[in-house]
Amino acid sequence: MTDISQEFITNEPLSSHSTFHIGGAAKYFIVVKTNVALIEAIKWAKANQTKFLILGGGSNILFSDAGFDGLVIKNQANHLEVRDDTIFCEGGVNLGQILASSINRGLTGLEWMVRLPGTVGGAVRGNAGHLAVSVRDVLTEVTVYNYETDEKFILTNNECGFGYRTSRFKDEPLVVLSATFAVQLADSDNVRAKIIEDLSVLVKQQPPDPSAGCTFKNIQMADYPEFDHTVLTEAETVGAYRNGKLSTAWLIDREGFKGKKIGGARVSEMHASYIINTEKKATASDVLMLISLIKQRIRTQYGVQLLEEIIIL
Numbered sequence: 001m002t003d004i005s006q007e008f009i010t011n012e013p014l015s016s017h018s019t020f021h022i023g024g025a026a027k028y029f030i031v032v033k034t035n036v037a038l039i040e041a042i043k044w045a046k047a048n049q050t051k052f053l054i055l056g057g058g059s060n061i062l063f064s065d066a067g068f069d070g071l072v073i074k075n076q077a078n079h080l081e082v083r084d085d086t087i088f089c090e091g092g093v094n095l096g097q098i099l100a101s102s103i104n105r106g107l108t109g110l111e112w113m114v115r116l117p118g119t120v121g122g123a124v125r126g127n128a129g130h131l132a133v134s135v136r137d138v139l140t141e142v143t144v145y146n147y148e149t150d151e152k153f154i155l156t157n158n159e160c161g162f163g164y165r166t167s168r169f170k171d172e173p174l175v176v177l178s179a180t181f182a183v184q185l186a187d188s189d190n191v192r193a194k195i196i197e198d199l200s201v202l203v204k205q206q207p208p209d210p211s212a213g214c215t216f217k218n219i220q221m222a223d224y225p226e227f228d229h230t231v232l233t234e235a236e237t238v239g240a241y242r243n244g245k246l247s248t249a250w251l252i253d254r255e256g257f258k259g260k261k262i263g264g265a266r267v268s269e270m271h272a273s274y275i276i277n278t279e280k281k282a283t284a285s286d287v288l289m290l291i292s293l294i295k296q297r298i299r300t301q302y303g304v305q306l307l308e309e310i311i312i313l
Contacts, residue, residue: 010028022062023284024067025068030073031076032073032075035178039175041071042073042145042147045071054175059116060126060212061313062312076092077090080098080101085183089181092120093119093120094117094118095118095128096117098110099113099114102183108183109181110183112134115199115206121175139182142160142177143178144169144175205271206271207268211268217248231301249274255298257294263286264277264279264281265282267290288312291308
């Protein structure tokens with residue numbers, strides 16, 4: 001067996017592997033194309049007492065300016081198989097690829113993946129979603145690797161501990177190797193028409209500038225039973241509440257943050273929950289200062305603690 005460390009790249013700039021285009025260098029970096037190689041890289045890290053990070057599309061992460069003092073494993077295991085009423089895919093498959101495959105086969109159920117740039121592993125881990133649908137609504141089972149016990153096993157949907165933008169994978173030593181999603185037969189033209197309709201809305205809301213997607217989670221009002229709803233006018237409540245949650249972007253906009261800039265980081269004028277990297281000149285420190293400023297204002301004005309949707313390293 002070859003030593004997988006021979007394939008490592010040293011001092012690889014993480015800004016090249018993030019949709020934010022921000023981040024210092026990884027001490028060690030490797031691209032893996034199979035689950036066997038993924039597990040081998042993890043075992044090397046554990047054997048050498050080196051911290052590791054599994055990276056997918058880099059679409060929901062802010063890397064430190066100092067980089068990552070360990071091994072970054074970029075997962076590109078990309079086997080995809082369309083079956084009768086399911087789609088099986090490995091953790092490194094891009095969500096756009098899954099959607100395209102389902103449309104081409106006349107299948108529906110995954111339209112919400114449109115314009116989501118991540119991969120299967122990250123999407124399952126964070127219960128990614130859009131248009132009021134998330135991974136939890138379509139996943140049937142997931143194969144995982146426990147790197148503490150060195151075991152592979154299958155979890156059903158109910159065993160994944162899905163919540164709003166979270167799952168048990170954030171708290172346990174589990175790596176997503178593959179997932180299976182439920183789909184249904186449909187007319188391809190109708191599915192394409194629906195996607196075009198959704199895209200016409202999304203292109204007006206999602207800035208084209210480099211970002212990590214929505215910076216903050218929307219606010220679950222059940223967590224704030226004491227929230228003073230009278231701070232919002234009756235007219236304001238129409239735009240503020242969505243699917244039982246208070247829109248973080250709406251609150252940030254209400255406080256006048258659109259266009260607010262610190263260094264190269266700026267709150268998008270299109271969507272206030274997006275912090276963008278202006279002309280690719282922002283540092284992680286710029287972004288973090290802007291996040292802190294926003295959180296402090298919202299906490300002071302509304303008594304609400306914003307939670308980041310992005311991963312900060």
